[in-house]
Amino acid sequence: MLKVLKFGGSSMASAEQYAKVKAIVEEDGSRSVVVVSAAGKRNKEDHKITDLLYLCHAHMKYGVSCDSVFGMIARRYLEIRDALGLKTDLEGALDRIRADMENGMSEAALASRGEYLSALLMADYLGFDFVDAADWLRFRMDGTVDREWSYEALKNLAKGRHIVIPGFYGSLADGSIRTFTRGGSDITGALAAAALDADVYENWTDVSGVLMADPRIVEDPQSIPHLTYSELRELSYLGFQVLHEDTIFPVAEKNIPLNIRNTNDPSHPGTVIMEHFDEDAEPTDERRFITGIAGKKDYSVVTISKRGLSSEVGAVRKVFEIFENNGLAVEYTPNGIDSFSLVVSGAKLEKVLHSIVSQLEEKLAPDEIQVTKDLAIVAAVGRRMLDRPEIPGRIFSALGEAGIQIRLISQGPREVNVILGVDGKDFATAVRVLYNSFVK
Ligand code: ADP
Ligand code: ASP
Ligand code: MG
Numbered sequence: 059m060l061k062v063l064k065f066g067g068s069s070m071a072s073a074e075q076y077a078k079v080k081a082i083v084e085e086d087g088s089r090s091v092v093v094v095s096a097a098g099k100r101n102k103e104d105h106k107i108t109d110l111l112y113l114c115h116a117h118m119k120y121g122v123s124c125d126s127v128f129g130m131i132a133r134r135y136l137e138i139r140d141a142l143g144l145k146t147d148l149e150g151a152l153d154r155i156r157a158d159m160e161n162g163m164s165e166a167a168l169a170s171r172g173e174y175l176s177a178l179l180m181a182d183y184l185g186f187d188f189v190d191a192a193d194w195l196r197f198r199m200d201g202t203v204d205r206e207w208s209y210e211a212l213k214n215l216a217k218g219r220h221i222v223i224p225g226f227y228g229s230l231a232d233g234s235i236r237t238f239t240r241g242g243s244d245i246t247g248a249l250a251a252a253a254l255d256a257d258v259y260e261n262w263t264d265v266s267g268v269l270m271a272d273p274r275i276v277e278d279p280q281s282i283p284h285l286t287y288s289e290l291r292e293l294s295y296l297g298f299q300v301l302h303e304d305t306i307f308p309v310a311e312k313n314i315p316l317n318i319r320n321t322n323d324p325s326h327p328g329t330v331i332m333e334h335f336d337e338d339a340e341p342t343d344e345r346r347f348i349t350g351i352a353g354k355k356d357y358s359v360v361t362i363s364k365r366g367l368s369s370e371v372g373a374v375r376k377v378f379e380i381f382e383n384n385g386l387a388v389e390y391t392p393n394g395i396d397s398f399s400l401v402v403s404g405a406k407l408e409k410v411l412h413s414i415v416s417q418l419e420e421k422l423a424p425d426e427i428q429v430t431k432d433l434a435i436v437a438a439v440g441r442r443m444l445d446r447p448e449i450p451g452r453i454f455s456a457l458g459e460a461g462i463q464i465r466l467i468s469q470g471p472r473e474v475n476v477i478l479g480v481d482g483k484d485f486a487t488a489v490r491v492l493y494n495s496f497v498k
Contacts, residue, residue, distance in 0.1 A: 067098020
């Protein structure tokens with residue numbers, strides 16, 4: 059039995075949190091591979107070390123001293139070490155970082171040092187070996203991970219040892235450091251689990267699993283005991299931010315269960331995410347028809363109206379081509395008889411709006427082009443919704459009773475979700491109304 063564990067920023071934020079991590083790891087002898095994030099916030103007003111490292115690099119870029127910011131970073135780690143009574147040579151590591159900074163260290167290399175310092179400390183504290191991510195996690199020039207190379211390298215390095223690995227970064231073939239996008243330590247954990255054919259990938263954070271709605275919108279939402287990989291993909295895409303959205307692929311490929319757990323409540327079973335569940339084996343009170351309520355804000359809708367549009371051969375292709383040429387991904391496309399709408403990211407549309415409108419006018423000669431800003435998407439996701447014809451009706455009446463206008467509806471024949479567009483100002487209310495009508 060081999061378990062790979064990843065601890066997020068809040069689990070690495072202070073000496074007290076390190077003690078919780080140690081207790082969790084030592085409780086189970088198969089918890090032998092630990093991936094760590096940089097120290098996160100200890101409270102709402104606190105700073106994430108990674109943010110401070112990016113800030114430091116911005117100072118360097120403009121030739122401004124970053125001594126005070128670097129001092130904050132150094133102090134945080136030294137404080138944790140001293141409170142735990144460790145002898146880790148952090149001074150040496152910090153001096154090397156300062157020297158590299160003098161020599162024009164890249165932004166990625168500097169940003170990665172939060173995870174590096176966390177891993178040095180945690181390895182010392184647990185009595186595990188430190189294995190640098192730069193020695194096995196190989197990026198290609200295009201930013202994708204060379205999994206084959208990386209898996210082989212980690213297998214050779216790990217060899218049955220108990221190890222701690224820094225998350226978030228790896229290296230290119232020339233040895234230079236490259237990071238994932240923000241929140242990427244989740245991916246490092248998934249890659250380590252896949253490389254070592256782990257029995258489970260435990261992702262330890264500050265909530266008891268994937269919650270049915272964003273806890274910053276809905277008060278104390280229930281946690282979801284079971285999810286399939288595809289439901290989690292769907293929920294992540296639609297706005298759940300509990301895991302980096304690329305976390306799923308490496309574990310799904312090897313069918314390794316992903317268990318999201320709470321460092322501050324370790325006895326809670328959290329959420330288990332797998333390819334498939336035996337539905338009949340699940341307790342009936344867990345057989346909810348809605349798995350989660352997700353949503354995202356800041357979309358815009360471009361509506362093209364023209365008499366006879368639906369019978370004009372090739373019109374839709376021309377519209378898509380124009381959006382494609384402008385590098386704009388189209389999320390949803392509700393249409394009427396004489397009109398066709400495209401839902402896109404508001405911020406991205408803003409940059410190419412003039413170009414898109416002028417090309418649409420030239421190629422389609424429409425009667426009207428309308429742009430509606432500030433649309434939010436709210437979605438109910440659930441694999442059991444397919445068997446429940448009454449669900450969409452319940453969703454509409456709940457929102458109607460709350461006085462929320464529905465601007466857009468999208469549901470495919472085999473979809474595990476119902477997607478609705480509402481005005482941006484109604485976003486949080488819509489999420490709460492749906493949560494309360496289906497869960498409470
Ligand atoms: P970590 O530092 O452990 O990687 P993150 O801050 O990246 O943790 O992710 C966990 C946070 O995700 C939670 O604290 C919570 O505020 C937020 N979150 C948003 N939506 C959800 C959801 N549906 N379920 C659980 N957490 C969510
Ligand atoms: N420390 C990095 C970030 O803040 C990576 C992570 O925490 O997963 O984005
Ligand atoms: Mg995270």
